Amino acid sequence: MSSSSLRIPAVAYLLSFIFIFSCTQKGKDHNQTGLVLPDDLEATLWAETPLLYNPTNIDVDGRGRVWVTEAVNYRNFKNDSLHHLHRNGGDRVVILEDTDGDGHADTSKVFVQDSDLVAPVGLAVIGNKVYVSCSPNLIVYTDTNGDDKPDSKEIFLTGFGGFDHDHSLHAVYGGANGALYFNTGNAGPHIVKDKSGFTLRSGSMYTGGTPYNKKNEAMISDDGSKWVGGLALQIQPDGTKLKVLGHNFRNAYEVFPDSYGNLWQNDNDDQVLTCRFSWIPESGNAGYFSTDGSRSWQADQRPGQDMFTAHWHQDDPGIMPAGFNTGAGSPTGVLRIENSELGEKYRGMLLSVDAGRNVVFGFNAAINGSGLMPVNKQNLVTSLPADNELYVWDDSSANSNKTNWFRPSDAALGTDGALFIADWYDPVVGGHQMNDSLGYGRIYRITPKNKKLTSPQINLETVDGQVKALANPAIHVRYLAAARLRNEGDKANKQLSTLVNGNDPFLAARAIWILAAGSDDAKKMVHLSLQNKDPMLRATALRALRYYGVDIKPMVTQLQHDSSAFVRRELIVAIKDSGLSVKRELLVPLIKSYKTGDRWYLDALGQAMDDNSSWWYDTLQQVYSVSERNQWPQEMSDLAWRLHSSNASDDIAKRALDSTLPVDKRQQMLTALAFIPTKESVDYMLQLSKSPDSTIAADALYWLSFRQGNEWLALTDWSKIPLNTAAERKKAILKVKQQIMMDERQSDYERRAGVRSLALDSVGGKQLIAMVAGETLPAKLSKFVQEFIFYNPDAAVRIQAGRYFTRPGQVKSYNIDSILMQQPDAAKGKLLFQQNCTVCHKAGDIGNSIAPDLTKISKKMDPPTLLDAIVNPNGAIVFGYEPWLANTKDGQSIYGFLVSQDSNFVVIKDISGEQHRLKTTSITSLKKQDKGLMPDPGSMGLTNKDLADITGYLKSMAN
Secondary structure (H helix, E strand, O other): OOHHHOOOOHHHHHHHHHHHHHHHHHHOOHHHOOOEOOOOEEEEEEEEOOOOOOEEEEEEOOOOOEEEEEOOOOOOOOOOOOOOOOOOOOOEEEEEEOOOOOOOOOEEEEEEEOOOOOOOOEEEEEOOEEEEEEOOEEEEEEOOOOOOOOOEEEEEEEOOOOOOOOOOEOOOEEOOOOOEEEEEOOOOOEEEEOOOOOEEEEEOOOOOOOOOOOOOOOOOOOOOOOEEOEEEEEEOOOOOOOEEEEEEEOOOOOEEEOOOOOEEEEEOOOOOOOEEEEEOOOOEEOOOOOOOOOEOHHHHOOOOOOHHHHHOOOOOOOOOOOOEEEEOOOEEEEEEOOOOOOOHHHOOOEEEEEOOOOEEEEEEEEEEOOEEEEEEEEEEEEOOOOOOOOOOOOOOOOOOOOOOOOOEEEEEEOOOOOEEEEEEOOOOOOOOOOOOOOOOEEEEEEEEOOOOOOOOOOOOOOHHHHHHHOOOOOHHHHHHHHHHHHHOHHHHHHHHHHHHOOOOHHHHHHHHHHHHOOOHHHHHHHHHHOOOOOHHHHHHHHHHHHHOOOOOHHHHHHHOOOOOHHHHHHHHHHHOOOOHHHHHHHOHHHHHOOOOOOHHHHHHHHHHHHHHHHHHHHHHHHHOOOOOHHHOOHHHHHHHHHHOOHHHHHHHHHHHHOOOOOHHHHHHHHHHHHOOOOHHHHHHHHHHOOOOOHHHHHHHHHHHHHHOOOOOHHHOOHHHOOOOOOHHHHHHHHHHHHHHHOOOOOOHHHHHHHHHHHHOOHHHHHHHHHHHHOOOOOHHHHHHHHHHHHHOOOHHHHHHHOOOOOOOOOOOOOOHHHHHHOOOOHHHHHHHHHHHOOOOOEEOOEEOOOOOOOOOHHHHOOHHHHHHHHHOOOOOOOOOOOEEEEEEOOOOEEEEEEEEEOOOEEEEEEOOOOEEEEEHHHEEEEEEOOOOOOOOHHHHOOOHHHHHHHHHHHHHHOO
C-alpha cells in the first residue's frame, strides 16, 4: 500500500495499526474466534486486516486462493477522508493465499486498484477473467499471462443504477449450463444494452440512499416487458442474450445457481421481521413494489394485512410465494454446498449469510407442491449462543475482547471443500451508513473438526482432469471444467454417462447439462434421464434439453402426467413462450392436474395464459365443466382470480355478490375484480360496497377508494362517487391560509387570529408544518405559530412542531455518555414513549405504524447507537421514511412520506398517517427534504434521564 493511496490522520493510522496488530496476535489462538458452530466443525481466523480491508465479496480460484473485493471508499459522499480510511486511487481487489499450508493466509497481493471501483460488492474469478460488479459497470479484468495483474479491462455491461450504493449490481456466478447469473438491487434506473443490441430497462419509485439516486421509474424493455425493481439476470459469456429471470426484488445481495439450474436468493428490508430466503421460479415477480413499480408496499397494504404479507404483496395475483421468512436482518451472500468435504450431512445445504443477524444460516431444500422451499433453518455459523429472529447487536462495551464481532458479508467454498466466510465488520447495518473508520475485515475458514483438508491439483488439459474437476467444491472450478468438457465433443460421453447414473445427484445434474449441449447421441442419454427416479433430475433433464433447443412437444407428452408436480410445473414453464396453438394442445392436461393451494403451479399456469387470458377463461369453464358460478370448484376460482380477465368480470362479480357462498370465497372474487381495469368492475364494486355483509362492503369501499388513484382512474367520473368526507373542511382551512395568512395587507391582529385558527386545527396544523418545512412561512408569522402550535389537538402536529419551533423549557443538548451511565426506569420509559413516540412509532402492541416499528430496535442497535439515532435523528433515514413536501395549485402543502408515484398521481402519507392522493397535474412542486420527520428529543421537552428511561424501555421490549 503506497502512502499516496491512503489518506487518514497519522494518529488514527497509528491507532489502527496497534488495534490490527493486537487482533492479529489474538487470532493465532484458534479457540478465540468467538464463533458458535456445530460440534463436528471448527473455525479458524484465516486472514484479517491488514491483509484485507472491508471485504464485500469473495471467490476462490483454481489454486485455492481467496480473492476479495474491498469497499474502503463506501459512502464517500458521507465519510470524509479525515476520519475514515480512504483510497484516492479507488477500491481494490486483493488475492490472499496460505503458502505454507498452516491454515492461515500469509500473503496478500493487490490484483487491481481502479478509480472505477467505488465500493464494489461483487466478484467472480473464472479462469483468467475476473468479473467485478460495481455499479454502473460490470467490469471484466483479464490476466492473459498469469502474473496476477490485469492485462486488459473491459466494461462488459454498463448502465446499472446504484453508484456507491448497496442496492446495486451484485456478484456473477457461472451456471451449470455455461451461462452467467447475477442480480441487481432496486437502486435504478437500470438501462443496460447487451452485446447483441438488446436493451433492458428497469426501475421503480425507489430513490434515496445516496445523493446520486435521484430519479427512478419503471420502463418498457426491448422485449416488451415492464421489469420492476431488483432483477435476477442471465447472460452468455460473450455478452449476448441478456435475460430477466425474476424481478421486483428489493435488494437481493446474490443469486446462486445450483447444479440443477435452481436459483436461490435472499432479500432484505429495514422493516422488522420481513427478510426472506427464496427459490426463484422463472419470470417470478417477487412482489416488493406494485407491478408497475409506482407504489410501495406501504401504499398497497390493505386493512388487516400483516406486514410480511403486505410487504411482498402475497395476496395479489401474479406474485410468487415469498419463501422462508427469516425475520429481521441484512442478508448478504448465498451459497449451496454440493459436496461432502465438510461432512455428508452438509451436502445440499443452502447458506444465507446475514450481517444484520451475526449469522450464516443453513437450510435444507424441499419440494413443496410444485415449488421449492428452504426448510429446517439453523444457525450454522454465528457469534451468538442462541437463535434470535431479530437484529442482533453483540458488541457491548462489557465485551472488552470484542470476540463476538461478526458481520458476515459473503461465503465461498474452497477447492479443498473448506468454507470461507468474509466478515466486513461495521457496527451499524442498514441506514446507508458506515461507522467503521478503520476498514477492519476478516476471513474465517470452517473445516471438519480434527480433519485436514487439502486442495487438489486442478488439470483441465485432459478429459480425466476435467471430469475430476467437475466434482470440485468450488463453483467456478466446476464451471471451467464443464466448459472444457462441452468443447470435447463425444470424448467424455462414457464418463459423463457414468456420472448421470451414479450416486451423486449434483454431479449427475452437471453431467446432464454437458451432455445436453452435445451431439444427438449425447442428447439421447439426457432423454433417458427424463425417466430418472429423482424428480429433480427429471426436471434438470427437461431444463437442459429445452435450454439447448430440443423440441419440447415430445417431452410434454411424455411427462404431462408425471407424478411430481414440480416436474409438471417445469413443463408449463417450458411451453409458456410457445404460440397459442401449441399451448392449446399441450396445456389443458396440465391445467387438470392443478390442486388448490399450490401457488407455484397456479402462477406458472397464469404466466402461460396471460397473453390470451380471455380465451383461456372460456376454456377453463369447459375444462371444469361448470355452468353455474356457485358450483365452481376451488381450482376454477383460483384460476379466475389469477387470470382476472376482462371477460370474467361478470362471473367474478356475481360470485362475489352471492351471499350463499362463504365469505372467504367471496373475498377472493372481490380481490380478483379489483385487478380487472374495466368500467364494469367499478360498477360491480359499487354494488358490493352496499352489501349487507359488512366485511364485503368494507372491502369494496377500500378498493373503490384505493383504485380511484391508480388502475381505475380513467374508468369513471370519480367526482360523482364521494369517498372523502373531509374535503370541504380542508377547503375551508386552505381558504384561511390563503386569504388571511399570506395577505400582508391584513393587520398583525388579523393575521395572528388567522394563524391561531390554523395552529389549533389538526388539518391547519399540518399545513403550517408543511409551510415551515418548505420555507414558505413568512418570518414575521413564526412567533404567532410558536405561540399556538404546541396546543394543536393532533399529537403528530405538536411533535413535528418541535423540529421548527422552540418549546418552553426545551433541552438544548444531550450527552450520550452521561445518559448511558444513568439507571433506566423502563416503566417510566414506557409512559414517556406512549406520550411522545407512539404517534408515529409502534413498540409491542402500542403505537402506530407510520414510522418504523421499534419493538426490537435494541437488537439492531446497541445503546450508544440507538441514543445517537434519537439525539441526531437525521443521521440515517430508512428508505420509505424520507420526508417529501408537495405544493399544489389550490394552495395545499402536504408534508410526509412518499408511498406512490406515477404519471397520474402522487400519494403522500402525512405525519398523522393520512394518505393524500394528489393529481400530478395539480402539483406545483414535489421535493424530497434533507431532514427526516423525526424531531430531536429537546423539541419534545425530554431530559437526559427521560432518554435513559426510554432506551431502557425499548431494550426491555427486545428481551
